Amino acid sequence: MEAIEPGLVQVTRRSDVDLDSAFAAARPRLLRIAASLVGADGAEDVVQDTYITARGRISQLRDPAAIEAWLARIAVHRSFRIRRRGKRLQELLQAVPVPRWSPPPVGRLELHELVEALPARERAVVVLQHGYGYSLAEVAELVGISHANARKISSRTRARLLRAWLEAEAS
Amino acid sequence: MTDDRLPRCDRTRGLIDRVVGERVTPEDRAHAAGCERCGTVLLRASRFDDELRTTARGLVGEQLPHGVLDAELAPRLVDGLRPMRHAAPGIASMFAALVILVVAVTVAVAPGGLGPGATPQDTGLQFAVPVFRATVDIIRDVQAMEYSCIPGHALPTTGPGARLGEREGVACLTPKSLESATARITPVETREGKVVEITITGEQYGASTVTSRDELADVMSKLTALSISDPKVARDAAAFVLETLPRLRVLTSGDDALVIYGNVRILLQRYIAGDYRLTLQPT
Numbered sequence: 001m002e003a004i005e006p007g008l009v010q011v012t013r014r015s016d017v018d019l020d021s022a023f024a025a026a027r028p029r030l031l032r033i034a035a036s037l038v039g040a041d042g043a044e045d046v047v048q049d050t051y052i053t054a055r056g057r058i059s060q061l062r063d064p065a066a067i068e069a070w071l072a073r074i075a076v077h078r079s080f081r082i083r084r085r086g087k088r089l090q091e092l093l094q095a096v097p098v099p100r101w102s103p104p105p106v107g108r109l110e111l112h113e114l115v116e117a118l119p120a121r122e123r124a125v126v127v128l129q130h131g132y133g134y135s136l137a138e139v140a141e142l143v144g145i146s147h148a149n150a151r152k153i154s155s156r157t158r159a160r161l162l163r164a165w166l167e168a169e170a171s
Numbered sequence: 172m173t174d175d176r177l178p179r180c181d182r183t184r185g186l187i188d189r190v191v192g193e194r195v196t197p198e199d200r201a202h203a204a205g206c207e208r209c210g211t212v213l214l215r216a217s218r219f220d221d222e223l224r225t226t227a228r229g230l231v232g233e234q235l236p237h238g239v240l241d242a243e244l245a246p247r248l249v250d251g252l253r254p255m256r257h258a259a260p261g262i263a264s265m266f267a268a269l270v271i272l273v274v275a276v277t278v279a280v281a282p283g284g285l286g287p288g289a290t291p292q293d294t295g296l297q298f299a300v301p302v303f304r305a306t307v308d309i310i311r312d313v314q315a316m317e318y319s320c321i322p323g324h325a326l327p328t329t330g331p332g333a334r335l336g337e338r339e340g341v342a343c344l345t346p347k348s349l350e351s352a353t354a355r356i357t358p359v360e361t362r363e364g365k366v367v368e369i370t371i372t373g374e375q376y377g378a379s380t381v382t383s384r385d386e387l388a389d390v391m392s393k394l395t396a397l398s399i400s401d402p403k404v405a406r407d408a409a410a411f412v413l414e415t416l417p418r419l420r421v422l423t424s425g426d427d428a429l430v431i432y433g434n435v436r437i438l439l440q441r442y443i444a445g446d447y448r449l450t451l452q453p454t
Binding site: 068110115158165 | 192226234237239427
């Protein structure tokens, strides 16, 4: 059996405690950040994922003073990747019979409704780029994709939104 | 909003395809000039990027903590880190010093000079210092440079187009003597009259040339300098505008640059039509 250094055990335990208290303090802010990026419905999932990820990677945190920014960065990263869960949820919901719903008149469809209806990753890119004002290079860095991919998502999403917005006007 | 009174047009759907594909032709524009429905589509398309920014900003419920883009924070979370966009210091600072000097001299020699309201009153409390100068001080400074000022409008405070304040304190336009461009400064105020945002817009007359862009950059950087209370932030912000504005490109989706100096967030945008918008907000 490998010998455990007492100091190491102590450090690990202290990190766990520090993470829990830091996470508890940052949680309301993380929820608001996640809600900005994926909407209120998915924010709780993002924050839970953030905690799990942070707990598994706490040893990577080099500067304990930067823990809130580190958690926020993980939250942004997880927001971009919550799509599959959202998609699976949508599939499940579609299988559940619901009362017939009439869509609102198309002409009343405003742009914020279209943005809020975007899949999580597209919405996250739109909000990071146009809401927070990050460049596409910075968005790519935050969510962990290539610049080219960020540009592609941004361009494709813009075209989708523009088409839907114009068709709402013209219909 | 759909207006059912507009006559239908068989070309509208094809026009939307071409707008989205960025293939609008001169024939489309000529047709739209005489077709209300297609004209509305083109007009709406020209507003799209502005509306998208406003909408996306409305969804932001919390700013990200300072340092979130620090590459050292989560080295194994992301790959392929790329450099951030920074406002470059150096020559810009020298330009800024010149801008500040010009503004200071202009204001100092103006009738009435620079009144006590131009400098935040020393209350002894750091948080009491306003981010932006008061509307009356801005008016006095720009009128000394022969700007013409008119009353501002009320602004929406709810919904996706909501603004930080509820009215434009004033709208001041550059003098007609300016050769190649025009600019407008608008302080946005709360009900109590506190300036919470400054917008500065600029347009070039005729073709966009190096000269016209430089002239507009000069004007908009001066307006930036006289909007901000903190002299150092004002100097840095003016330098940023002076250096960055002429370099913004004409892109289909527009081009923009964002920077934060001290307690001021500065967003400089160039739209597809070639006009510029500068938004100063507290961080």
